[in-house]
Amino acid sequence: MPPMQYTDPHNRMFKNLRLSLTDTCNLNCVYCTLGNEDEIIADHRPQQNAHFFIDLVAILHQKLKLESIRLTGGEPLLYRQLPQLIQGLSQLNIHNINMTSNGFLLARQAKTLKIAGLKSINISLDAMDENVFYAVTKRKNVNRVLDGVDAALQIGLSVKLNAVIMKDINESEILPLLDFAFSRNITLRFLEVMAMGHLNNSAQNYFVAQQHILDIIATKYQFKIVERKPSATANYWQTTNGHRFGIIANESAPFCHDCNRLRLDAKGNMYGCLSNNNPISIDSKLDSEALAQKLQQAMQQKQLFKFAGSELSMLEIGG
């Protein structure tokens, strides 16, 4: 049998679909938006019906035998048919349905989403201190995110935390965030800032390298590196008292060589790589051959070595 059309010469396959449900958000984080407080929006625009997404994922799953799907945004908790969507995706036999969220609206939705079939959630939490939280997100009330974390844990969702570390904005939060994560026995991943959207040409002004983050953690904890799993985005370390933390280091420790991610936005556009701005439009009526060609096109977008920067906004495509 000939090799499948949608692998590349480096044996990379699409196994993990990141599905962006909306391009709006209720926070205004400086790494994602221009960080203007007055741009926070109450979004009443029409959204795609859950069946639009379910039908697209169904044809992709038929071809790719997806192992996991991650719901992103913008902010996916703003997607009004989220429980119906998760239920529909579960019925496609995709068992790992996960989400990345800012957690602001999570406390009141966690139980419904767990019942619908959500398995795990990565919650963005860039600061414990209220003033620093405001400096990053332009919203007050970090406690709403903390309540969301606790609600998710209580209901039995698997939880990780994500913190984008930016120079002169929230470096001071590295240890407090870690202490909080360890107190809840959950894994926190720090992220190097990415040159996406409005930061495409200025991310270096905010860049904090993996080694610098490790140096700060070493002032309080002893740790050793854990072996990386294939296609993982993060490197992980374990402290001498058994807690785990990770770093997603797009710049210092790139992970393109075994990247298995495919992205789909709320307009039905696929992207094979975050570094590529050329959308590949699909619809659920595509025949098998046409879809295979589009998947091959998406695969060719992948970078070989590392993320190369992009005009794409994280609001549209997730991180």
Ligand code: SF4
């Ligand atoms: S830059 Fe592209 S190929 Fe590299 S890890 Fe990101 S999405 Fe994958």
